[in-house]
Amino acid sequence: MIAFASRTGNIRYIVSRLQLPAVEIEEGRTLSEPYLLFTYTDGLGEVPQQVKRFMERNGRYCRGVIVSGNSNFGHQVFGGAGDAIARQWQVPLVRKIDMRGFADDYEAIQHYYEQCFRKEPVR
Numbered sequence: 001m002i003a004f005a006s007r008t009g010n011i012r013y014i015v016s017r018l019q020l021p022a023v024e025i026e027e028g029r030t031l032s033e034p035y036l037l038f039t040y041t042d043g044l045g046e047v048p049q050q051v052k053r054f055m056e057r058n059g060r061y062c063r064g065v066i067v068s069g070n071s072n073f074g075h076q077v078f079g080g081a082g083d084a085i086a087r088q089w090q091v092p093l094v095r096k097i098d099m100r101g102f103a104d105d106y107e108a109i110q111h112y113y114e115q116c117f118r119k120e121p122v123r
């Protein structure tokens with residue numbers, strides 16, 4: 001499962017290309033299974049407020065964070081939301097993506113997702 005927040009549509013676009021199970025973060029949403037968080041970056045390298053609130057509810061099920069930012073903001077704050085989440089919640093930063101990213105970004109996400117949520121074979 002991917003839980004995503006998208007304000008201007010970049011992440012929504014990426015998620016639509018991935019063909020992985022995904023839910024959009026909404027106020028009060030509670031998840032009861034592990035997921036990867038996919039967030040944009042706000043302010044100057046900040047975690048969006050709605051994502052902060054989501055993590056307060058659901059942080060314990062987060063297995064990694066993917067972040068989209070805009071590298072024009074400068075390397076100090078590019079994708080800073082991903083760095084902040086990874087640090088605070090002690091989860092891997094799976095991928096930092098510039099805007100809508102490229103095919104290799106999508107492949108990296110797909111690969112991590114499969115590794116992370118691969119079902120063990122039934123014996």
Ligand SMILES: Cc1cc2nc3c(=O)[nH]c(=O)nc-3n(C[C@H](O)[C@H](O)[C@H](O)COP(=O)(O)O)c2cc1C
Nearest residue numbers: 006007008009010011040041044045069070078079
């Ligand atoms: C007000 C505002 C502040 C932003 N601040 C940052 C920032 O500090 N660092 C960064 O990498 N991107 C920043 N961005 C860029 C977005 O994170 C980036 O465009 C992202 O792809 C948006 O995803 P979305 O279209 O799914 O909402 C900012 C965008 C806006 C509108």
